[in-house]
Amino acid sequence: MRYAYYPGCSLTSTAQEYDLSARAVCRELGVALDEVADWNCCGASPGHCTSARLAHALAGRNLALAERQGMDLAVVCPACLLRLRTTRRRAKADADFRRDLEGMLEMPYEAAHDVRHLLEILSDEVGMTAIRRRVRKPLRGLRLVCYYGCFLVRPPEVMRFDDPENPQALDVLMNTLGAAAVDWPGKVDCCGGSLALSRRDVVTKLVGDLADLAEGAGAKAIVTACPLCQANLESRQKGERFPVFYFTELMGLAFGVKDVHTWFKKHLVNPLPLLASHGLL
Amino acid sequence: MAGTSVVRCYQCMTCSLGCPVAFAIDDLPHQIVRMVQLGMAKRALSSSTIWRCAACETCVARCPNGVDVLGVMDALREMALTEKAEIGDPAVTAFNRTFLQNVRALGRQYDLGLILLLKLKTRDLFSDLTLGIRMFLKGKLKLLPHKIEDSKGIKAIFQKATGSQP
Numbered sequence: 001m002r003y004a005y006y007p008g009c010s011l012t013s014t015a016q017e018y019d020l021s022a023r024a025v026c027r028e029l030g031v032a033l034d035e036v037a038d039w040n041c042c043g044a045s046p047g048h049c050t051s052a053r054l055a056h057a058l059a060g061r062n063l064a065l066a067e068r069q070g071m072d073l074a075v076v077c078p079a080c081l082l083r084l085r086t087t088r089r090r091a092k093a094d095a096d097f098r099r100d101l102e103g104m105l106e107m108p109y110e111a112a113h114d115v116r117h118l119l120e121i122l123s124d125e126v127g128m129t130a131i132r133r134r135v136r137k138p139l140r141g142l143r144l145v146c147y148y149g150c151f152l153v154r155p156p157e158v159m160r161f162d163d164p165e166n167p168q169a170l171d172v173l174m175n176t177l178g179a180a181a182v183d184w185p186g187k188v189d190c191c192g193g194s195l196a197l198s199r200r201d202v203v204t205k206l207v208g209d210l211a212d213l214a215e216g217a218g219a220k221a222i223v224t225a226c227p228l229c230q231a232n233l234e235s236r237q238k239g240e241r242f243p244v245f246y247f248t249e250l251m252g253l254a255f256g257v258k259d260v261h262t263w264f265k266k267h268l269v270n271p272l273p274l275l276a277s278h279g280l281l
Numbered sequence: 282m283a284g285t286s287v288v289r290c291y292q293c294m295t296c297s298l299g300c301p302v303a304f305a306i307d308d309l310p311h312q313i314v315r316m317v318q319l320g321m322a323k324r325a326l327s328s329s330t331i332w333r334c335a336a337c338e339t340c341v342a343r344c345p346n347g348v349d350v351l352g353v354m355d356a357l358r359e360m361a362l363t364e365k366a367e368i369g370d371p372a373v374t375a376f377n378r379t380f381l382q383n384v385r386a387l388g389r390q391y392d393l394g395l396i397l398l399l400k401l402k403t404r405d406l407f408s409d410l411t412l413g414i415r416m417f418l419k420g421k422l423k424l425l426p427h428k429i430e431d432s433k434g435i436k437a438i439f440q441k442a443t444g445s446q447p
Binding site for chain 2: 052054154188192
């Protein structure tokens with residue numbers, strides 16, 4: 001199994017542990033990731049909040065570059081995924097749009113290949129049986145809540161992945177790793193996303209609500225699939241109640257990957273005491 | 282506008298009831314759609330709602346009539362900028378502008394630069410200082426920016442898409 005790989009900006013900085021753990025688990029599972037050469041920022045929220053054509057062009061450049069690799073594109077940041085997929089869908093459906101896009105990029109683009117989140121690839125292509133076979137250290141006793149956030153499942157027409165109000169994919173994955181994914185009402189509630197720097201007060205309130213819901217569900221940790229959610233949840237929590245893992249980190253831990261300590265050291269809420277207390281280190 | 286049919290909105294308020302930032306805005310999403318229906322351009326364009334919207338797509342996922350509420354917000358945001366309307370939350374537009382300036386110059390984001398530029402702009406030098414230092418020491422904020430090779434291509438994209446500085 002081979003995919004072109006678009007890390008996105010945060011994976012080179014604030015979310016390096018996501019990139020490292022994603023690559024490590026893909027190696028374990030025999031999923032090859034070929035990074036797109038000279039990729040650019042997808043534009044994230046500021047792009048589409050400023051100019052639709054700019055947003056499409058920034059996303060489109062990466063799509064056109066990835067197309068040269070002749071494979072589907074794997075992405076781990078849901079915001080990047082939404083931008084890339086939205087542009088691809090429009091280009092596929094609207095020939096005038098595609099021509100305008102190619103004009104801005106000065107590159108051809110046929111929208112031939114899909115853009116997919118790694119969680120989707122693991123669920124639909126790799127499968128839980130293959131993942132269970134790789135588990136050397138089941139995450140027994142680790143009660144956690146799965147935080148999907150916004151873009152993994154919304155907008156439903158674009159994402160077409162899992163239930164938009166009560167998704168299960170992360171829960172199933174965590175249970176496959178031996179952990180105990182606890183049901184809770186905050187699965188798809190927004191963390192405040194890109195208001196992280198401009199409206200800290202909004203993010204702090206939303207993160208506080210999520211932390212309260214996680215506590216109410218009896219969870220000891222939160223697992224997520226979005227670099228901005230992870231950053232918001234860890235940095236704006238009051239009182240460092242919950243470590244916030246990337247699902248790939250927990251996969252790596254369960255697979256017995258040696259590098260896990262280097263990932264966990266990067267967290268703002270230290271996960272080591274919790275993992276040690278469960279005998280998982 | 283935004284390729285969606287606002288005329289279908291019958292003000293059921295489902296979007297507003299699910300909006301995560303409803304507590305932080307004066308005009309709720311369904312009210313913004315109503316303004317668009319009634320042609321109240323100035324009111325809609327100068328609202329803080331369009332900037333505090335977190336673009337979470339909850340409204341889109343839940344609207345029973347398939348109104349692209351987020352598409353309406355995006356269209357209003359773009360219009361507010363091109364028509365130089367009074368901006369309802371300048372902190373957000375300052376962030377967006379600085380973010381895109383870095384992307385235009387480097388092709389990718391430069392987190393440390395973004396944070397420092399924002400601090401200079403807002404003159405808020407000390408909040409989150411401890412957090413920033415912690416993140417820097419953990420290697421989460423790269424000291425130096427990365428500039429992509431095809432810098433010319435990125436600048437050409439900005440020029441063609443917006444015709445000017447973002």
